[in-house]
Amino acid sequence: MERVLTYDLKDNFIDKLCSFITDNFPGKENDFSNIMCVFPGRRPALFLKRSLARKIKGSFFPPVILSIDDFIESIVSKTRVVNKISDLDACYLIYSIAAELDHSMLKGRESFSEFLPWAREIALFIEQLDLEDIENNSLREIQKSASIGYDVPENINILLQNIISIRRRYHDVLEKKSLLSRGLLYSHAANIVGDYEFDEFEKIIFCNLFYINSTQARIMKTVYRKGKGIFIFQGDKNKWPTLKRKEKELGISIPDIEPRGGSCDILLYAGYDLHTQVAIVSDIINKIDNVNDTVIVLPRKETLIPLLSEIAHTVKDFNISLGYPLKRTPVFTLFDTILNAQKSRRKESYYAFDYLKVLSHPLIKNLSIKIESSVTRVLVHKIEEILKGKIKTELGGSLFIRLKELEDLEDIFILGRDALRNMDIKIDIDSLKSIIRELHGVFFRSFEKIENFNSFCAGIKGASRLIIDKSLLNSFPLNRIAIESILSLADEMSSLSFSKEQFNPEDIYSIFVQKIEDKLISFSGSPLKGLQILGLLEIRSLNFKNVIFIDVNESILPKLKFYEPLIPREIMLSLGINRLEKEEEIQRYQFMRIIASSNKAFLVYEENKDKEKSRFLEELIWERQKSLKRIDAFNVIRGSFKLKIAPRDNKAVKTKEMARYLKARRYSPTMLNTYLRCPMQFYFHYVLGIKEGTNLLDDLGADEIGSFLHQLLEEAFKPFVNKKPSINKEFEEEFMRLFENKFSSEILKRMRSDAFILKEIIKTRLKKFLNEEKKRDVDKIVCLEEEFRDTLSFGGIDYNFISKVDRIDEISDSLVIIDYKSGSSDVVPKKIKNNNGISLNREYIKEQVKSFQLPVYYIISSRYFKNRDIEAQIYNLRTLERKSFSIDSDSSLDMYLGFIEYILKEIVNPDIPFLADREERKCSFCPFFYLCR
Numbered sequence: 053m054e055r056v057l058t059y060d061l062k063d064n065f066i067d068k069l070c071s072f073i074t075d076n077f078p079g080k081e082n083d084f085s086n087i088m089c090v091f092p093g094r095r096p097a098l099f100l101k102r103s104l105a106r107k108i109k110g111s112f113f114p115p116v117i118l119s120i121d122d123f124i125e126s127i128v129s130k131t132r133v134v135n136k137i138s139d140l141d142a143c144y145l146i147y148s149i150a151a152e153l154d155h156s157m158l159k160g161r162e163s164f165s166e167f168l169p170w171a172r173e174i175a176l177f178i179e180q181l182d183l184e185d186i187e188n189n190s191l192r193e194i195q196k197s198a199s200i201g202y203d204v205p206e207n208i209n210i211l212l213q214n215i216i217s218i219r220r221r222y223h224d225v226l227e228k229k230s231l232l233s234r235g236l237l238y239s240h241a242a243n244i245v246g247d248y249e250f251d252e253f254e255k256i257i258f259c260n261l262f263y264i265n266s267t268q269a270r271i272m273k274t275v276y277r278k279g280k281g282i283f284i285f286q287g288d289k290n291k292w293p294t295l296k297r298k299e300k301e302l303g304i305s306i307p308d309i310e311p312r313g314g315s316c317d318i319l320l321y322a323g324y325d326l327h328t329q330v331a332i333v334s335d336i337i338n339k340i341d342n343v344n345d346t347v348i349v350l351p352r353k354e355t356l357i358p359l360l361s362e363i364a365h366t367v368k369d370f371n372i373s374l375g376y377p378l379k380r381t382p383v384f385t386l387f388d389t390i391l392n393a394q395k396s397r398r399k400e401s402y403y404a405f406d407y408l409k410v411l412s413h414p415l416i417k418n419l420s421i422k423i424e425s426s427v428t429r430v431l432v433h434k435i436e437e438i439l440k441g442k443i444k445t446e447l448g449g450s451l452f453i454r455l456k457e458l459e460d461l462e463d464i465f466i467l468g469r470d471a472l473r474n475m476d477i478k479i480d481i482d483s484l485k486s487i488i489r490e491l492h493g494v495f496f497r498s499f500e501k502i503e504n505f506n507s508f509c510a511g512i513k514g515a516s517r518l519i520i521d522k523s524l525l526n527s528f529p530l531n532r533i534a535i536e537s538i539l540s541l542a543d544e545m546s547s548l549s550f551s552k553e554q555f556n557p558e559d560i561y562s563i564f565v566q567k568i569e570d571k572l573i574s575f576s577g578s579p580l581k582g583l584q585i586l587g588l589l590e591i592r593s594l595n596f597k598n599v600i601f602i603d604v605n606e607s608i609l610p611k612l613k614f615y616e617p618l619i620p621r622e623i624m625l626s627l628g629i630n631r632l633e634k635e636e637e638i639q640r641y642q643f644m645r646i647i648a649s650s651n652k653a654f655l656v657y658e659e660n661k662d663k664e665k666s667r668f669l670e671e672l673i674w675e676r677q678k679s680l681k682r683i684d685a686f687n688v689i690r691g692s693f694k695l696k697i698a699p700r701d702n703k704a705v706k707t708k709e710m711a712r713y714l715k716a717r718r719y720s721p722t723m724l725n726t727y728l729r730c731p732m733q734f735y736f737h738y739v740l741g742i743k744e745g746t747n748l749l750d751d752l753g754a755d756e757i758g759s760f761l762h763q764l765l766e767e768a769f770k771p772f773v774n775k776k777p778s779i780n781k782e783f784e785e786e787f788m789r790l791f792e793n794k795f796s797s798e799i800l801k802r803m804r805s806d807a808f809i810l811k812e813i814i815k816t817r818l819k820k821f822l823n824e825e826k827k828r829d830v831d832k833i834v835c836l837e838e839e840f841r842d843t844l845s846f847g848g849i850d851y852n853f854i855s856k857v858d859r860i861d862e863i864s865d866s867l868v869i870i871d872y873k874s875g876s877s878d879v880v881p882k883k884i885k886n887n888n889g890i891s892l893n894r895e896y897i898k899e900q901v902k903s904f905q906l907p908v909y910y911i912i913s914s915r916y917f918k919n920r921d922i923e924a925q926i927y928n929l930r931t932l933e934r935k936s937f938s939i940d941s942d943s944s945l946d947m948y949l950g951f952i953e954y955i956l957k958e959i960v961n962p963d964i965p966f967l968a969d970r971e972e973r974k975c976s977f978c979p980f981f982y983l984c985r
């Protein structure tokens with residue numbers, strides 16, 4: 053029997069191996085358990101078993117199928133228990149050794165968290181030396197050169213001078229503690245493999261191992277020499293230098309292969325960006341009849357989520373097997389936010405912005421701690437409104453807050469309880485307080501006294517458990533997997549050898565975040581069923597009929613690390629370690645192999661001024677051009693898609709309880725306007741009681757500046773109530789003094805360094821306003837910021853109204869009701885002609901009235917000031933323009949009353965749901981935009 057075989061790149065490796073096994077080892081009753089197959093990874097095991105099952109069509113005992121790593125571990129486990137050192141413990145050991153040998157190596161990176169990236173590089177370097185069987189003698193040259201000085205920072209030179217000692221000490225400590233690094237595991241296996249005969253196996257087949265390091269080569273060579281080993285490669289050794297090298301490393305001759313005819317059908321697609329690429333892939337998948345023998349290969353992990361959101365609704369079964377960066381999940385953002393709140397804390401006071409960021413994280417504000425998640429959400433919104441100063445309390449606008457202050461602030465809980473009542477949720481104040489205390493305890497207090505990794509991990513575990521128990525985590529598999537991964541990281545960290553040693557909390561946070569940077573989470577699925585979504589490593593040895601590759605662009609395929617952060621490239625090369633060349637060839641091999649063995653390959657790449665085609669793709673194009681002797685060897689299909697926004701018909705059902713509440717509550721013109729604009733917005737704001745802020749504390753909104761100006765004008769003009777205002781120099785000076793004081797006490801504390809610009813703008817406008825006021829011949833200011841309460845009765849229901857008028861002036865026996873506006877929306881209703889015969893609806897009223905502000909002021913004030921001429925005005929503080937509104941006949945008055953009646957009846961009608969009235973511009977400014985989707 054041949055013991056060194058080569059398959060063509062176009063062959064289906066698994067099926068061919070299956071035939072090789074059944075032909076050469078017919079074994080009794082289909083028992084292949086005395087054969088071992090060793091693959092580069094674990095994934096091919098399932099595919100080989102499936103191939104055998106299809107061929108045998110009956111029961112069988114499969115071969116023992118291992119990955120090369122598992123095989124090596126099985127050798128070592130014959131002599132000792134395999135205890136592997138964790139990555140962080142290895143780094144800490146290197147850090148301690150470096151500190152002990154020569155402290156100047158740590159210069160500028162004294163703490164463990166600062167040294168960690170270096171420690172990782174050193175551990176990786178030692179691992180490579182061990183894997184490649186590089187003796188300390190070969191390192192002496194490096195040490196010598198380092199003493200003269202490489203072109204690297206001084207402390208790296210010191211480190212290189214000590215590299216042999218570090219490696220020795222590292223090995224000694226591991227040996228003493230009976231621990232193994234990956235490098236030591238391999239070198240240990242290579243040293244002992246000769247002692248074993250592997251009697252339990254008739255043959256050990258090394259399957260499709262492309263790149264092997266020196267210790268692996270030593271092990272495989274030994275097994276081969278014992279007459280046990282069989283090597284099966286794939287590809288022409290004359291085209292792949294790595295295969296050629298293997299002949300020497302393993303002391304074998306790899307046979308030439310007869311190239312097979314036929315080639316796969318390659319189709320090229322170009323997309324403008326990632327989203328176009330995934331849209332193209334979705335289109336390709338829709339055209340494939342059966343996706344069971346199809347793979348999508350993602351060389352870049354970040355493509356996974358955009359891809360899934362595009363295809364998840366069309367593909368029923370799919371299996372994802374590639375690590376997704378934990379760092380890109382909302383769970384990571386949550387913990388990062390928690391740690392940032394701790395970093396900006398001053399003793400017991402939290403920076404309000406960071407505090408709110410924690411509470412507003414979707415995984416926290418949607419926790420169902422009592423009754424349901426809306427309770428937490430409403431409470432968080434109330435806190436947000438209070439801290440932003442939207443609701444007036446002594447904490448409003450504070451930059452730093454103490455948890456206890458919030459827990460003692462009754463307003464939060466009263467406001468929360470009332471808002472929840474409107475939603476039909478009955479909960480008492482004590483229960484609401486306990487929710488906030490629990491959130492503070494788990495997400496803030498448990499991180500306040502961190503001394504070591506153990507106490508830190510306890511905090512992480514507590515927070516994770518609350519999220520697992522009380523959130524809708526299961527509805528979002530990515531978050532569930534991410535939090536499990538955080539928990540396992542916390543477990544790993546709390547069992548570190550130095551987990552009880554005292555550390556600065558900032559160092560612990562930094563190490564935790566650095567650890568997450570490298571962590572990948574994996575999805576579980578059925579690898580043999582449905583569409584397969586795999587990374588470049590996961591396709592090793594597999595074959596699929598249809599192969600779809602995304603991101604076939606340079607710098608992604610191949611993805612190479614050109615920069616060696618610590619060990620200079622010249623050192624690596626002098627030791628015979630060429631990571632770049634090795635990586636490039638491995639990625640090229642995987643790409644070419646899976647394409648060659650498929651029936652159809654769809655290669656999708658990004659085409660724009662910043663991206664180039666992958667060198668591998670250029671190679672394929674060049675090969676095709678040569679064979680066709682044509683430049684246009686491929687017809688590239690360029691993808692584009694039309695964006696059509698199809699909004700969801702969103703609505704909220706109105707319960708009878710809500711209708712009852714709406715009948716009883718007090719209305720204002722602003723409320724009617726909100727309903728007119730969008731009933732859904734009315735629902736969020738006045739039924740659920742949510743005022744969702746789009747920005748946190750650092751962003752002072754236009755409405756807040758508006759209310760500042762209203763208060764200023766009220767205070768300044770108060771002395772003129774029932775008098776003729778006199779805008780003289782003295783008044784102007786007093787007015788500006790008042791402005792300065794108010795601005796400093798109310799605005800300045802909420803703004804950063806750019807507050808002076810805002811101040812100057814407002815000041816200029818106010819000066820212009822005073823000049824304008826001088827020109828108006830006002831006989832008397834009747835009132836300022838006056839509330840008028842009245843009842844409007846329609847269809848037997850009394851609707852309570854309140855309207856707060858900014859100012860009423862008396863001018864030549866007429867009353868002028870003034871509504872100040874500081875923004876650009878100063879809407880005055882149209883002059884409405886007779887609307888007889890028009891059946892009313894909200895849209896029509898919206899079009900005609902635009903705003904109920906002036907009509908309601910007019911109607912209610914004219915009841916107070918009977919038999920007076922009344923005019924309502926919008927006074928724009930920005931442009932100083934005044935727009936008037938008045939009702940000139942009884943029929944106009946009836947018409948406005950009819951509009952108000954129609955809107956009120958619709959609001960209280962339980963059969964009419966709150967509908968979303970979408971308008972792109974309006975919605976983009978809506979504070980409930982994200983709730984409304």
Ligand code: SF4
Nearest residue numbers: 730733968975978984
């Ligand atoms: S996003 Fe648009 S539709 Fe939704 S509530 Fe806001 S304004 Fe209405």
